[in-house]
Amino acid sequence: MLNFLRFIGLLLLLPGLVALGYSVYQGPAAWAVDSSTFWGTPISLFVFWIGLAHAGTLLSAIFLALDIKMDKRTAMMAELSTLCSLAIAVIFPLMHLGVLDRFYMVLPLADARANFSNIRSPLVWDFCCIGVYGILSLLFFGTHLGAKTFSGLKKIRKPLAWLLFPLVLWVHTVVSLDFAASFVPEWAGAFFPVYFIVGAVYSGIALVCCILWFEGYRMRLLEKLLMISSWILCAIWLWNFAAQRTFCTSAFIFAGLLPQLYWVESIRETRIGRICIYLSVLLGLWLERLFLVSPNLGTTAGASFGWVDLGLIAFSAGAFILAFTSIRGGLGSAMEGESTFFGEVDSTDMATSADGSEEDEALDPADEKNYVEPWASHETRTLRFPLFVGFSVATFFCIWCAAQLNFDNIELSLANVIPLVYPIAALVAAFIVCGKAYVNEVRPNFGSVQLRHRKVMHVVAVLLLIMFGSLLGAFYAGGKSAPSNQEVAAQPYNFENTEGDLIGDADSSAQEISAPRAALIWNSRCATCHGTDGKFNEKFIREYYPVPQKLDSARIDSIGVDSLVNVILNGRANMNAYGNRLSGSEARGLVRYMQQLAKEAK
Amino acid sequence: MALVGLLQGCKKGQLGDGAGTGSGERLSAFMKRCEDEVRLAVSEAHGRMDLVKVPMPKEMKGSLAGFSAGSAREASVNRFGMAIDLDLCNGCGKCILACNTENNVALVTDEEAARGRFMHWIDMRGGAPFMCAHCGDAPCEKVCPTGAANHTPDGISAMMYKRCTGSRFCGANCPAKARKFNFNDAQELGLVRKLNYDVPLREKGVMEKCSLCLHRLQNDRMRFKTEAAIAGSNAEWRGRGVKTACAEACPRNAIVFGNWLDPESPLVKAAQGRQLYAPRELAEHDPAVVFMMGKR
Numbered sequence: 001m002l003n004f005l006r007f008i009g010l011l012l013l014l015p016g017l018v019a020l021g022y023s024v025y026q027g028p029a030a031w032a033v034d035s036s037t038f039w040g041t042p043i044s045l046f047v048f049w050i051g052l053a054h055a056g057t058l059l060s061a062i063f064l065a066l067d068i069k070m071d072k073r074t075a076m077m078a079e080l081s082t083l084c085s086l087a088i089a090v091i092f093p094l095m096h097l098g099v100l101d102r103f104y105m106v107l108p109l110a111d112a113r114a115n116f117s118n119i120r121s122p123l124v125w126d127f128c129c130i131g132v133y134g135i136l137s138l139l140f141f142g143t144h145l146g147a148k149t150f151s152g153l154k155k156i157r158k159p160l161a162w163l164l165f166p167l168v169l170w171v172h173t174v175v176s177l178d179f180a181a182s183f184v185p186e187w188a189g190a191f192f193p194v195y196f197i198v199g200a201v202y203s204g205i206a207l208v209c210c211i212l213w214f215e216g217y218r219m220r221l222l223e224k225l226l227m228i229s230s231w232i233l234c235a236i237w238l239w240n241f242a243a244q245r246t247f248c249t250s251a252f253i254f255a256g257l258l259p260q261l262y263w264v265e266s267i268r269e270t271r272i273g274r275i276c277i278y279l280s281v282l283l284g285l286w287l288e289r290l291f292l293v294s295p296n297l298g299t300t301a302g303a304s305f306g307w308v309d310l311g312l313i314a315f316s317a318g319a320f321i322l323a324f325t326s327i328r329g330g331l332g333s334a335m336e337g338e339s340t341f342f343g344e345v346d347s348t349d350m351a352t353s354a355d356g357s358e359e360d361e362a363l364d365p366a367d368e369k370n371y372v373e374p375w376a377s378h379e380t381r382t383l384r385f386p387l388f389v390g391f392s393v394a395t396f397f398c399i400w401c402a403a404q405l406n407f408d409n410i411e412l413s414l415a416n417v418i419p420l421v422y423p424i425a426a427l428v429a430a431f432i433v434c435g436k437a438y439v440n441e442v443r444p445n446f447g448s449v450q451l452r453h454r455k456v457m458h459v460v461a462v463l464l465l466i467m468f469g470s471l472l473g474a475f476y477a478g479g480k481s482a483p484s485n486q487e488v489a490a491q492p493y494n495f496e497n498t499e500g501d502l503i504g505d506a507d508s509s510a511q512e513i514s515a516p517r518a519a520l521i522w523n524s525r526c527a528t529c530h531g532t533d534g535k536f537n538e539k540f541i542r543e544y545y546p547v548p549q550k551l552d553s554a555r556i557d558s559i560g561v562d563s564l565v566n567v568i569l570n571g572r573a574n575m576n577a578y579g580n581r582l583s584g585s586e587a588r589g590l591v592r593y594m595q596q597l598a599k600e601a602k
Numbered sequence: 603m604a605l606v607g608l609l610q611g612c613k614k615g616q617l618g619d620g621a622g623t624g625s626g627e628r629l630s631a632f633m634k635r636c637e638d639e640v641r642l643a644v645s646e647a648h649g650r651m652d653l654v655k656v657p658m659p660k661e662m663k664g665s666l667a668g669f670s671a672g673s674a675r676e677a678s679v680n681r682f683g684m685a686i687d688l689d690l691c692n693g694c695g696k697c698i699l700a701c702n703t704e705n706n707v708a709l710v711t712d713e714e715a716a717r718g719r720f721m722h723w724i725d726m727r728g729g730a731p732f733m734c735a736h737c738g739d740a741p742c743e744k745v746c747p748t749g750a751a752n753h754t755p756d757g758i759s760a761m762m763y764k765r766c767t768g769s770r771f772c773g774a775n776c777p778a779k780a781r782k783f784n785f786n787d788a789q790e791l792g793l794v795r796k797l798n799y800d801v802p803l804r805e806k807g808v809m810e811k812c813s814l815c816l817h818r819l820q821n822d823r824m825r826f827k828t829e830a831a832i833a834g835s836n837a838e839w840r841g842r843g844v845k846t847a848c849a850e851a852c853p854r855n856a857i858v859f860g861n862w863l864d865p866e867s868p869l870v871k872a873a874q875g876r877q878l879y880a881p882r883e884l885a886e887h888d889p890a891v892v893f894m895m896g897k898r
C-alpha cells in the first residue's frame with residue numbers, strides 16, 4: 001500500500017513541480033488571478049492545507065489534554081499529517097509573493113536597518129502564528145517519538161498538549177482575520193473565526209480518517225466527530241446564505257449532503273463507501289476555500305482556471321502524499337504503540353480500549369496527600385512557571401514594540417500586538433518545558449541510545465543550527481548608519497563666516513555655486529543615501545542597493561570633475577539622474593563639495 | 603527527475619505576442635503605442651462610479667501611518683489632494699497619457715489589454731478620471747505587512763517600492779480597487795521606457811498606484827527649503843505652484859491640484875461653494891481626491 005501511495009504521490013508531484021517552478025519564475029501572472037483580490041489558487045490552497053494542518057494536532061493534543069484515550073498509532077498519524085500539511089501550506093503564501101526574497105520583511109522584529117514591519121497587518125500576525133505553530137507541532141511530534149526511547153519525555157506531553165490546545169484555535173482565528181479584517185464585502189463577518197475553525201476541524205478529521213483507512217483500520221469516534229462538524233458547517237453555510245446571499249453549491253453537495261450517506265449502513269460498512277465519503281468531504285472543502293478566496297472565479301470578472309492552477313493542486317497533494325508516506329515508512333514501527341492493530345479492526349472501538357503505553361505518569365502520590373505551597377506544586381513546576389515566563393517575555397515584547405519609533409503614529413498600537421501575545425508566550429513556554437526535559441531526561445540517558453540513532457540526532461541538530469544561523473543573516477546587514485530619525489544637518493554652516501554670494505548663479509553651468517549652497521543641496525538631495533559626511537548611510541543602502549565605492553580624494557581626482565557632473569545629471573547604474581532637478585552649476589558645486597568632504601574624511 | 607521538472611518549469615514562457623523588443627524601438631513608435639493603449643482603455647472603460655456627497659477634506663482623520671521621518675506627532679500644515687470638476691470634464695483621456703509618461707507607467711501585453719487590465723494609474727470610470735483617493739484613513743495601508751504602503755505627513759498615500767513584497771493584500775483591501783500590480787517584467791518585455799528620470803521604474807512583483815506626483819512635490823520642497831535656509835527665513839513649505847501631470851495636461855482645467863489646508867491654494871479656491879462628491883465605497887475613509895459637481 002505504501003509503495004502504491006508513493007507512486008501516486010510521485011505521479012502528482014512531478015507535473016506539480018513544473019507548475020510550481022513556472023509560477024515562481026513567472027510570478028503571480030502564471031495562475032488564474034481574481035480581479036478583485038489579486039490572489040487565487042495559492043491562497044485557497046494555503047487556507048485548505050492550513051486547515052488540514054490544524055486537525056491533526058487538534059485531535060491528538062486536545063484528546064490528550066482532555067484525557068480521551070487514543071491509541072499511539074492514530075495519534076502519531078494525526079501529528080505527522082499536521083506536520084506534513086503545515087510544510088505544504090507554508091509554501092503557498094511564500095510562492096504567491098510578488099518579490100519572493102523579501103519575505104523576511106514581514107517578521108515583526110526590527111532588522112539591521114531599523115525597519116519594522118507593519119504590525120497592524122493580519123499578515124504579520126499570520127506569519128508569526130504559523131511559524132510558532134509549526135515549531136510547537138514539531139516539538140510535540142518529536143516528544144511523542146522520543147518517548148519510546150526516553151520514557152521521561154512522556155511527562156511533558158501533557159503540558160505541551162495544553163500549550164497547543166489554545167494555540168490551534170488561536171492560529172486559525174488569525175488566519176481567518178486575514179479575510180475578516182479586510183474590506184472585501186464577501187469576507188466581512190465576525191463569524192469568520194468560528195467558520196474557519198469548524199472547516200479546519202472538519203477537513204482535518206476527514207484527512208485523518210483517510211490516513212487510517214490506508215493503514216487498514218477505522219476509528220468510530222472520529223467518524224462521529226466528522227458527522228457533527230458537517231452539521232455545524234452546514235448550519236453556518238445556510239446562515240451565511242441568509243445573511244449575505246453567497247452560497248457555494250458544489251461545496252454544499254460534496255461536503256454537506258454526500259457525507260450524510262454515512263447514515264446508510266451498506267455505505268458506512270464498506271471500505272469503498274467510507275473512502276468515498278472522506279474524499280468527498282476533502283473535495284467539497286477545497287471547493288469551498290476556492291470559492292471563498294476568489295468569488296468571481298469562472299465568471300466574466302474572474303480569470304479561467306489554467307494548467308498552472310491544476311499543477312499547483314497536484315503539487316500540494318503529491319508532495320503531501322510523498323512526504324507522509326516516506327516519513328511513515330522511514331519511522332516504521334516507531335510510530336506504533338505496544339499493542340498494534342493490523343488489518344480490519346472495524347469492530348474495535350479504540351476510543352474506549354485503553355492503551356497501556358499511553359498512560360501518563362501519575363502524579364507523585366505525596367503531592368496529593370500533603371499540602372504543597374502553590375508555587376512548589378507539580379503543576380507550577382511543569383506548566384505554570386514556563387507559562388509565566390512566556391507571558392513575561394510577550395509583555396516585554398509588547399513594551400519593546402511600543403517603544404519603536406514608528407509606533408508613535410500607529411493607532412491602536414498595543415491592541416495590534418495582542419494577536420502575537422499567546423504565540424510568543426507558548427513558544428517560550430514550550431522551549432522551557434522541552435529544555436528542562438532535555439536536561440533532566442534526555443542528556444543523562446543519551447549513552448544508552450544506539451550509536452546509529454545518536455548519529456541521526458546529531459545530524460538533525462546540526463541541520464537545525466544551520467537553518468537558525470541562516471535566518472540570522474536576514475537581520476544582520478553590516479555597516480553603520482546614522483539613526484534614521486536624526487535631523488539631517490540642522491546647522492550645516494555658519495553663514496556669517498561665509499563669503500561670496502549665497503544665491504549664486506543657478507543658470508550658467510560654467511560658474512559654480514557657493515560652498516554653503518552646495519552643502520545644503522548635498523544634505524537635502526544626496527545625504528539620504530550618501531550620508532551627510534559622504535560616508536554612506538550604509539544600512540539604508542545595503543537594504544536596497546549594492547554598496548558603492550568609498551569616498552576617496554584620489555578617486556574623485558582621477559575621475560575628474562566633468563564626468564562626475566555628468567553622472568549627477570544623467571545618472572549611472574544605481575545613481576539616479578538629477579538633470580531635471582539640478583542645474584549644471586549646482587552639480588559642479590556638489591562635486592567641489594564632495595572633494596571637500598573627502599579631504600575632511602582623511 | 604524532480605529537479606528536471608523544476609527546471610523545466612523555470613523555462614521562460616511567452617506572455618503574449620506583440621510585446622515588442624523595446625530597445626531598438628524608436629521613441630516616437632513607443633509613444634504611439636502609449637497613445638494607442640490609452641485610447642483603447644478610454645474606449646473600453648466600463649466602470650461606474652456611485653458618488654455620494656462629502657464635506658471638504660480637512661486634516662486627516664486617521665492618525666498618520668508609521669514610517670514617517672519624525673517621531674513627534676506634529677500637526678502637518680499640508681494635505682495635498684485634487685478635485686475633479688465633473689461639469690468640465692468630457693472624458694478625453696489626456697490626463698491618462700500625461701500621467702503615464704510622467705510616471706513611466708508600463709504598457710501591458712495584448713492579452714491583458716484584451717481583458718481590460720491596464721497598469722494606468724488613472725482609470726476612466728463613468729466617463730471621468732478616477733485614481734487613488736489618498737484616503738486619510740487608508741484601508742490599504744493598514745494591511746500592508748511590511749509597511750511599504752504608508753502615509754507621508756503631507757497626506758499622500760505613498761508606496762515604498764523597494765520594501766514591497768508583493769503580497770497584494772493592499773490591492774484586495776482597497777474598496778475602490780485603485781491599485782495596480784506589476785504582473786509582468788515590463789523592462790524585459792520592452793513595455794516601459796524611462797521617459798522621466800525623476801521616477802523610478804517599478805520592478806516585477808510590486809504594487810503601484812497614483813503618487814500625486816510625489817517627485818514634483820519633493821523637488822519643490824527641497825528647492826524651497828534650500829532657498830529658505832539661505833535666506834534665513836522660517837517660512838513653511840505649502841507646495842504652492844506645484845501641479846500634477848494630469849492637472850497640467852487637462853485641456854479644460856477640470857483637474858485642480860492643491861493643498862487642502864492652505865486657504866490660498868487653487869484647490870481650496872476652486873472647491874469653495876461647490877458640492878463635493880466621492881465614490882460611495884471611499885466616502886467613509888476620508889478621501890483627499892474628490893469630485894466637484896454643481897453649486898452647493
